Amino acid sequence: MLMAEQKRKPGRPKGSKNKATREKLDAELAKKQAQSRLKNEIWAIVIMAVGAFLAISLHTQAAGELGRIISDLLKGLFAAVAYALPYYLILYGLMLFFRRSARIGARSVLLLCLIFLMTTVINSARYLDVEGLSISLSFIKDAYNNGVVLGGGGAFGMTLGLVLKKAIGIPGLYILSLVVIVISLMLVVNIPASQFIERYKEKRREAMKDKETAADAEATADTSVIMPDPVEKAAIEVPGFLSGSVTNRQMKIIDYVKDDELFETGQKSEGLGLEKPAPVEPGKGLTGDEETAKEKPVSKKSKGLRNEEIEELKIDLDKEEPISYIEPPIDLLDKAKSVPKTNENINLKQKALKLEETLKNFGVNAKVVQVTKGPAITRYEIQPSVGVKVSSIVRLADDIALNLKAKSIRMEAPIPGKAAVGIEVENDRVNLVTIRELIETKEFQNSPSKITFAVGKDIAGTPVVADLKSMPHLLIAGSTGSGKSVCLNSIIVSILYKARPDEVKLVLIDPKVVELGNYNGIPHLLIPVVTEPSKAAAALSWAVSEMTERYRKFAELGVRDLDSYNEHIKTKDDETKPMPQIVIIIDELADLMMVAPSQVEESICRLAQMARAAGMHLIVATQRPSVDIITGVIKANIPSRISFAVSSQFDSRTILDMAGAEKLVGKGDMLFYPLGESKPIRVQGCFISDGEVHKVIDYLKEQVPDNEYATDVIQRIERSYESDTDDDTDELLQEAIETVVRAEQASVSMLQRRFRIGYNRAARLIDMMEARGIVGPSEGSRPRKVLMTEEEFLNLGKDPDDENEN
Structure with missing residues (x-):
C-alpha cells in the first residue's frame, strides 16, 4: 500500500491530463x-x-x-x-x-x-x-x-x-x-x-396606429407642431432581368404610335379644332360661365364655326349684310385609322444590336443610344467612341443596309444639336398620317396666319405645320408617285380650312390639266384653273403687274406691307375693301419652261424677289428638278424647299443643294427645308384622298353656288394671251429663219430641239415662215423644203439705200 502511494506521487493527476488534451x-x-x-x-x-x-x-x-x-x-x-x-x-x-x-x-x-x-x-x-x-x-x-x-x-x-x-x-x-x-x-x-404575413400585418397595424396618434395630436394641439417627414424608402436600382426588360444597357426606344394612341383615346372631338380639355387644378373652381359650358357643351366646330367667326357673323347681322360663307366642317375629312398594338421593341432592339455588331466588324466602336420609330422611318442614334471619325461610319452606308436587310438607308451625320449620328431605316409598315390629325392640332389652330398649311409628322411623331407667309415662297420637287400632288392638295385644303374667300385668293396653274381642275367653282379661286401653258405665262405677267399696282397703293398711303395697308383701310370710312392675300400654285413648271422659258422665268423671279410684302406667294412644283427647269435665278429667289423622292443625286443637289433626297422611300416621305433651318427635316407628309378633296369642294360649291370670278383679271389675261398669239414678230422668228436656211430643211421637231420650245410655238414659227414664203407647204412626215437661199437671207436684213449706193 505504501509502495503504491510512492509510485503514484511522481505521476501527473488524471484530471489535468484530460484538460490538456x-x-x-x-x-x-x-x-x-x-x-x-x-x-x-x-x-x-x-x-x-x-x-x-x-x-x-x-x-x-x-x-x-x-x-x-x-x-x-x-x-x-x-x-x-x-x-x-x-x-x-x-x-x-x-x-x-x-x-x-x-x-x-x-x-x-x-x-x-x-x-x-x-x-x-x-x-x-x-x-x-x-x-x-x-x-x-x-x-x-x-x-x-x-x-x-x-x-x-x-x-x-x-x-x-x-x-x-x-x-x-x-x-x-x-x-x-x-x-x-x-x-x-x-x-x-x-x-x-x-x-412574413404576420410581420406585414403587424407593420400595417403600427402604421395605422401612428397615423391616428398623429391626427389626434394635431387636433388637440394649440400650436402647430412640425412633424418629422416620414422616412422614404430608398429607391433600389433593379437589374434589367428583374424589371422585365430585355435590354442590357440604357437604350431609349421611342415609338410615336403609342403616344398617338394615348392621345386619341383621351380626345373625342367632333368638330374642327376641339382640343382635349385641360384638367382643373385642385382648389380652383369653375366660374359661372365655365360651369354652364361644362353642363351644356356646344360643339361650335361641328357646324364649321370658330369663336372668331361667330363674332364676325354677329357684326354682319348688325350691319344687315348677308352671310355667304361658312368654312367646311372637319367631318368631311377621314379620321386616322387605329394602328394595331404590336410590341416591336424586341425587333428594334435586335436591329440595334445588329447595327452595333456590323460597325464592330468593320472596326468602328459605337453604341446605339436611342431608337426613334416614326410613321415611316426609324432612326437609330449612334454615339461613336472617342477617336472614331464620323466619316468612317458614313462610308459604311451600303454595308449597313445589307446587314439590316434594308432597301436603302439615309445618314444624318451628325444630328443637329446631338453628339450622335443618325441612321434612318424604312419601317416594315408605313403608318398613314391623315390631314385631319394635323388640322385638329393646336399648332394649326393657334396659328394666326391665314396661309398656314399642314406638312406632316417628323420622325418623332411631332406635327409639322408651316406658314407660307414666313417662307415666303416654296419650291416642291419629286418624281412621279412620290407624293407631290397629294402635298399640293394638302396645302390647298389647309388654306380652305383656315381662310375665308375674302382673305385669301388662289391662282392655280395646271398645265397637266388633270390635277387641279377639280377646284373650279370654289369661292377662293380668283380665276378659273389655268391649263394652257401660254395663258399661264400671261397669268404670271398679270401677277407681276398686280404686285406693282399694290406697291403703288402702298406708297400712296405710306405703308410698307399688306397687313399695314389693310389695317389702315379699316380705320377709314370709305368703301375701299381690304386686299386679300394671293397664293399662286404652279403644278408643273417644266411644261411652262418649254413654251415660254424667258417670260416665265422673268415673272417667277420678279414675284419671288418682291411679292412677299405685297401679300403674294408662290408655290412651284415640278417632277423634273433639272438645272434647265429650276434655274439658278429661280433657286436663288425661292429659299424654302420640299423634296420628295428623286431619281438621282444630281436632282437632289439641284433642289436641296445637298444629297439625300435620292434615298427617300416615296409615299409621302419628304425632306422639308424651310427658310431658317440649317438642315432639311425628314417628314412623313400628310395624306388626303381624292374623295376627301371632292367632299370639301362640293361643300364649298354648295355654300356659294353662284360664285363669280374676277372678270377684270380674266379679261386682262385674255388680252395679253391674244396679243402674244396674234403678234407675228415672235422673238425667235429671226433665229428660226436663219436656222432652217442654213440647215436647208424645216420641221417642227427640229425647232423644238434647237430652241427648247413647245410644239405649239414651233408649229407657229413654221406657219409664219410659210406665210413669208421662206418654207414650202407641208409634205406629210417629211421636212418642208426651204425656198430661200442663204444669200437671200443675208440680203433680207440690208437697207435698200445701202444697196443702191453699192
Missing part, C-alpha cells in the same frame, strides 16, 4: 476552422470576381473576346434570365464571405439553382404558345440563336419549357414553376410564409 483538440479545431474560413473567403472573392466579370460581359462590350463568347453562351442558353446569373454568384459570394460557419449547405446552393432554372422556364413560356413545336436539334439550335439576340427563352428554357408544356400544358407550367420558386425561397431563408 481538450485544449490541444480545441487549438487544432480552431486552426482548422481558421483555415477553412480563409479558404471560404478566398473562394468567395473568386466567385464574386467571376460574377462581376460576367456582369461586365453581359452589360458592356469591355470584357474582350472571352467576355463576348461567354455572354453569347449564357444568353443562348438562358436568354434574358442570363443577366440574373452574375447577381446570383455575387450574392452567393457575399453569403459565403460573411457566413460564420465553415460553409453554406449544398441544399441552399441547389435551391438557388432551382429558382434560377424555373425563372428561365417562366420566361420561355410566352414563346411556347405555338402549335407544332417538337424537340429536335434544329429547335434547340433556333432557340439558342434567338436567345443570343434576347429573343425567346434560350436553349435550356425553351427545351425544358416545351417538355413541361407537353406534359401539363401552359397553365400547369406556370403553376408548377411558381410553386417551386416560392417553396425554394422559403427553404433558403428558412422562414415560413405565415411569418
Whole structure:
C-alpha cells in the first residue's frame, strides 16, 4: 500500500491530463476552422470576381473576346434570365464571405439553382404558345440563336419549357414553376410564409396606429407642431432581368404610335379644332360661365364655326349684310385609322444590336443610344467612341443596309444639336398620317396666319405645320408617285380650312390639266384653273403687274406691307375693301419652261424677289428638278424647299443643294427645308384622298353656288394671251429663219430641239415662215423644203439705200 502511494506521487493527476488534451483538440479545431474560413473567403472573392466579370460581359462590350463568347453562351442558353446569373454568384459570394460557419449547405446552393432554372422556364413560356413545336436539334439550335439576340427563352428554357408544356400544358407550367420558386425561397431563408404575413400585418397595424396618434395630436394641439417627414424608402436600382426588360444597357426606344394612341383615346372631338380639355387644378373652381359650358357643351366646330367667326357673323347681322360663307366642317375629312398594338421593341432592339455588331466588324466602336420609330422611318442614334471619325461610319452606308436587310438607308451625320449620328431605316409598315390629325392640332389652330398649311409628322411623331407667309415662297420637287400632288392638295385644303374667300385668293396653274381642275367653282379661286401653258405665262405677267399696282397703293398711303395697308383701310370710312392675300400654285413648271422659258422665268423671279410684302406667294412644283427647269435665278429667289423622292443625286443637289433626297422611300416621305433651318427635316407628309378633296369642294360649291370670278383679271389675261398669239414678230422668228436656211430643211421637231420650245410655238414659227414664203407647204412626215437661199437671207436684213449706193 505504501509502495503504491510512492509510485503514484511522481505521476501527473488524471484530471489535468484530460484538460490538456481538450485544449490541444480545441487549438487544432480552431486552426482548422481558421483555415477553412480563409479558404471560404478566398473562394468567395473568386466567385464574386467571376460574377462581376460576367456582369461586365453581359452589360458592356469591355470584357474582350472571352467576355463576348461567354455572354453569347449564357444568353443562348438562358436568354434574358442570363443577366440574373452574375447577381446570383455575387450574392452567393457575399453569403459565403460573411457566413460564420465553415460553409453554406449544398441544399441552399441547389435551391438557388432551382429558382434560377424555373425563372428561365417562366420566361420561355410566352414563346411556347405555338402549335407544332417538337424537340429536335434544329429547335434547340433556333432557340439558342434567338436567345443570343434576347429573343425567346434560350436553349435550356425553351427545351425544358416545351417538355413541361407537353406534359401539363401552359397553365400547369406556370403553376408548377411558381410553386417551386416560392417553396425554394422559403427553404433558403428558412422562414415560413405565415411569418412574413404576420410581420406585414403587424407593420400595417403600427402604421395605422401612428397615423391616428398623429391626427389626434394635431387636433388637440394649440400650436402647430412640425412633424418629422416620414422616412422614404430608398429607391433600389433593379437589374434589367428583374424589371422585365430585355435590354442590357440604357437604350431609349421611342415609338410615336403609342403616344398617338394615348392621345386619341383621351380626345373625342367632333368638330374642327376641339382640343382635349385641360384638367382643373385642385382648389380652383369653375366660374359661372365655365360651369354652364361644362353642363351644356356646344360643339361650335361641328357646324364649321370658330369663336372668331361667330363674332364676325354677329357684326354682319348688325350691319344687315348677308352671310355667304361658312368654312367646311372637319367631318368631311377621314379620321386616322387605329394602328394595331404590336410590341416591336424586341425587333428594334435586335436591329440595334445588329447595327452595333456590323460597325464592330468593320472596326468602328459605337453604341446605339436611342431608337426613334416614326410613321415611316426609324432612326437609330449612334454615339461613336472617342477617336472614331464620323466619316468612317458614313462610308459604311451600303454595308449597313445589307446587314439590316434594308432597301436603302439615309445618314444624318451628325444630328443637329446631338453628339450622335443618325441612321434612318424604312419601317416594315408605313403608318398613314391623315390631314385631319394635323388640322385638329393646336399648332394649326393657334396659328394666326391665314396661309398656314399642314406638312406632316417628323420622325418623332411631332406635327409639322408651316406658314407660307414666313417662307415666303416654296419650291416642291419629286418624281412621279412620290407624293407631290397629294402635298399640293394638302396645302390647298389647309388654306380652305383656315381662310375665308375674302382673305385669301388662289391662282392655280395646271398645265397637266388633270390635277387641279377639280377646284373650279370654289369661292377662293380668283380665276378659273389655268391649263394652257401660254395663258399661264400671261397669268404670271398679270401677277407681276398686280404686285406693282399694290406697291403703288402702298406708297400712296405710306405703308410698307399688306397687313399695314389693310389695317389702315379699316380705320377709314370709305368703301375701299381690304386686299386679300394671293397664293399662286404652279403644278408643273417644266411644261411652262418649254413654251415660254424667258417670260416665265422673268415673272417667277420678279414675284419671288418682291411679292412677299405685297401679300403674294408662290408655290412651284415640278417632277423634273433639272438645272434647265429650276434655274439658278429661280433657286436663288425661292429659299424654302420640299423634296420628295428623286431619281438621282444630281436632282437632289439641284433642289436641296445637298444629297439625300435620292434615298427617300416615296409615299409621302419628304425632306422639308424651310427658310431658317440649317438642315432639311425628314417628314412623313400628310395624306388626303381624292374623295376627301371632292367632299370639301362640293361643300364649298354648295355654300356659294353662284360664285363669280374676277372678270377684270380674266379679261386682262385674255388680252395679253391674244396679243402674244396674234403678234407675228415672235422673238425667235429671226433665229428660226436663219436656222432652217442654213440647215436647208424645216420641221417642227427640229425647232423644238434647237430652241427648247413647245410644239405649239414651233408649229407657229413654221406657219409664219410659210406665210413669208421662206418654207414650202407641208409634205406629210417629211421636212418642208426651204425656198430661200442663204444669200437671200443675208440680203433680207440690208437697207435698200445701202444697196443702191453699192
